[in-house]
Amino acid sequence: xxxxxxxxxxxxxxxxxxxxxxxxxxxxxxxxxxxxxxxxxxxxxxxxxxxxxxxxxxxxxxxxxxxxxxxxxxxxxxxxxxxxxxxxxxxxxxxxxxxxxxxxxxxxxxxxxxxxxxxxxxxxxxxxxxxxxxxxxxxxxxxxxxxxxxxxxxxxxxxxxxxxxxxxxxxxxxxxxxxxxxxxxxxxxxxxxxxxxxxxxxxxxxxxxxxxxxxxxxxxxxxxxxxxxxxxxxxxxxxxxxxxxxxxxxxxxxxxxxxxxxxxxxxxxxxxxxxxxxxxxxxxxxxxxxxxxxxxxxxxxxxxxxxxxxxxxxxxxxxxxxxxxxxxxxxxxxxxxxxxxxxxxxxxxxxxxxxxxxxxxxxxxxxxxxxxxxxxxxxxxxxxxxxxxxxxxxxxxxxxxxxxxxxxxxxxxxxxxxxxxxxxxxxxxxxxxxxxxxxxxxxxxxxxxxxxxxxxxxxxxxxx
Numbered sequence: 001x002x003x004x005x006x007x008x009x010x011x012x013x014x015x016x017x018x019x020x021x022x023x024x025x026x027x028x029x030x031x032x033x034x035x036x037x038x039x040x041x042x043x044x045x046x047x048x049x050x051x052x053x054x055x056x057x058x059x060x061x062x063x064x065x066x067x068x069x070x071x072x073x074x075x076x077x078x079x080x081x082x083x084x085x086x087x088x089x090x091x092x093x094x095x096x097x098x099x100x101x102x103x104x105x106x107x108x109x110x111x112x113x114x115x116x117x118x119x120x121x122x123x124x125x126x127x128x129x130x131x132x133x134x135x136x137x138x139x140x141x142x143x144x145x146x147x148x149x150x151x152x153x154x155x156x157x158x159x160x161x162x163x164x165x166x167x168x169x170x171x172x173x174x175x176x177x178x179x180x181x182x183x184x185x186x187x188x189x190x191x192x193x194x195x196x197x198x199x200x201x202x203x204x205x206x207x208x209x210x211x212x213x214x215x216x217x218x219x220x221x222x223x224x225x226x227x228x229x230x231x232x233x234x235x236x237x238x239x240x241x242x243x244x245x246x247x248x249x250x251x252x253x254x255x256x257x258x259x260x261x262x263x264x265x266x267x268x269x270x271x272x273x274x275x276x277x278x279x280x281x282x283x284x285x286x287x288x289x290x291x292x293x294x295x296x297x298x299x300x301x302x303x304x305x306x307x308x309x310x311x312x313x314x315x316x317x318x319x320x321x322x323x324x325x326x327x328x329x330x331x332x333x334x335x336x337x338x339x340x341x342x343x344x345x346x347x348x349x350x351x352x353x354x355x356x357x358x359x360x361x362x363x364x365x366x367x368x369x370x371x372x373x374x375x376x377x378x379x380x381x382x383x384x385x386x387x388x389x390x391x392x393x394x395x396x397x398x399x400x401x402x403x404x405x406x407x408x409x410x411x412x413x414x415x416x417x418x419x420x421x422x423x424x425x426x427x428x429x430x431x432x433x434x435x436x437x438x439x440x441x442x443x444x445x446x447x448x449x450x451x452x453x454x455x456x457x458x459x460x461x462x463x464x
Contacts, residue, residue: 020048020056023299023323029396032298036061036328045332046312049323051398052096055085057302057321058314063332063350065312066324069303070355073111076303076322078357080109083304084319099191099198100301100399106242108357115356117233122243123360125227129173134364135371141168142375143416150379153412154386156405157263157376158256163189165372166255166365170248173364175223176212184208188252205248209241247361253400254352255365257296260403262287262373264392267385267408275342283370285344292336292343295351297400298327323398326350380410 021039022028028035036059039047045062060066069076080101085091091098103109107118142165149155167188168181187201212225220226224247228240235243265272265286272289275281281289303322310316329350331339343349352359359365377383386407393404 020050022050022054023057023059023398024052032396032401033327033331036325040328043314044312046314048314051301051321051323053090055090055097055321057323058311058316059299059323059325059328060311061325061328061332062312063329063335066326066329066350067354068311069322069324070353070357073115073356075306075309077111077306078109078115078303079103079111080302080304082306082319083302083321084317085321087319097301097398099202104242105236105239106246108246111356118235118239118243119356119360121228121231121233121235122247125224125231126361126364128222128227129224129364131363131367134169134173134367137169137172138165138368138371139375141165141172142372143379146376146379147415150413150415154407154409156407158260158403158406161372161376162259162263162403162406163252163256165259166368167248167252169368170251173224174212174244174248175216175221175225176208180208184248185252188249191249205245206241209244209248212244213237213240250359251361251365251368253402254296254359255368257294257400257402258287258290258365258369259372260406261294261296262290262369263376264403264406265290266373266377267383267406268389281342281344283374284366287366287369288345288347288349289343291351292330292346292349293339295326295330295349296402297351298325298396299399300324300326300353301399324350324353326353327401379413379416380408383408383410 021035023035039049039059040061043061045060045065047059047061049057049059051057060069080086081103083091083101086101091101093102105118107115107122110118142161145161145164145168149160155161163185164182167185168178171178171181171184184205187204190201191198191205213229216223216225216229220229225240225244228235228243266276272281272286276283276286301321301323303324305316305318305320305322307318308316311322316322330336336343352362386409392406394401395404
């Protein structure tokens, strides 16, 4: 791995007659991991690719190379204003990548002192949360969601559980009322997919966050929004709203995918289930294994070369865009020659990136997934997949791959022994619904669910 420019010749583009592979379209969406391995075999640890609009980019496939890019902002900036194609007008406002690549006043689009100022406000505000309090929120909402389908004996663990749970928890942490959660789930997923209504969904999220900030200026609480407002860095209103959006959307996408991927493995992988049942792997260990094998984000867009340099034997030119290949880097044969060997407790995966822009909320995401999954499997220990595994399907995009549905069957059961209120129902087409009025006071968590059974969920799950 080289970390300085080299005078040795290297390709700045695919060799003649060998066009770069597209990271979008049927092939990429059907089998992204297969495409990554094809690129690795053809080009090594860094591969020339095309993104939407056939714009050139470099996909970083090697684990070491990913860390090199993530940890050296002096060579690979996070500021998209350096993108040569953006400067040359090849990325118009209506381009599919504009919503995620256009510069915004947020910490993940900054370097140096400005990045430290903005990220400091985010991390210091996140650190003010009581982790036990977060787990109480997760437990409360998890049981409420389970109550919504427990008596039917059937459910879809994606739309009934994995997707709403993170957003319901995050709305509490930022100081929103419960009623925002279901609408924000719909809007967030719509934005990430880049559908025709993504602009309307984005407008809904912006309006909801503006109402939230306006309310918290008048009635502050012990929540992330209030702490950003009072932080010593004196963030502008635009900076506060954009960071709230960043935290909500990032936490939703990554945590929902982590929960869904872990539950799928529990239901379909006998070895994975046996390691849990035999005590060879705790649930936190299981989450780390999933973060290695199926990271919630497959790639991160992007980094931009600050000058001509070299990476993985390829000549990178100033203004070139690079994509961090998180999923590809996690299965790099140089660090994992045998993918069947467990990596329990090993957090050196790339699921949350690395360097100065490593995800600041990763421990909150882990807490939501760990606590939520434990509550689900404790309540419904005989969960079983309702369809053949081969019928499960995924939606793929440039940056993520998530289960469309995870249908299950189980023995019907009554509601949890708790006095909590019912979770608001799902609201379709969230972008078309105006945000509810801001609450008069911060939401108050309900009672914590009753004591868990003495017999662990995995013992009952594997009782057969």
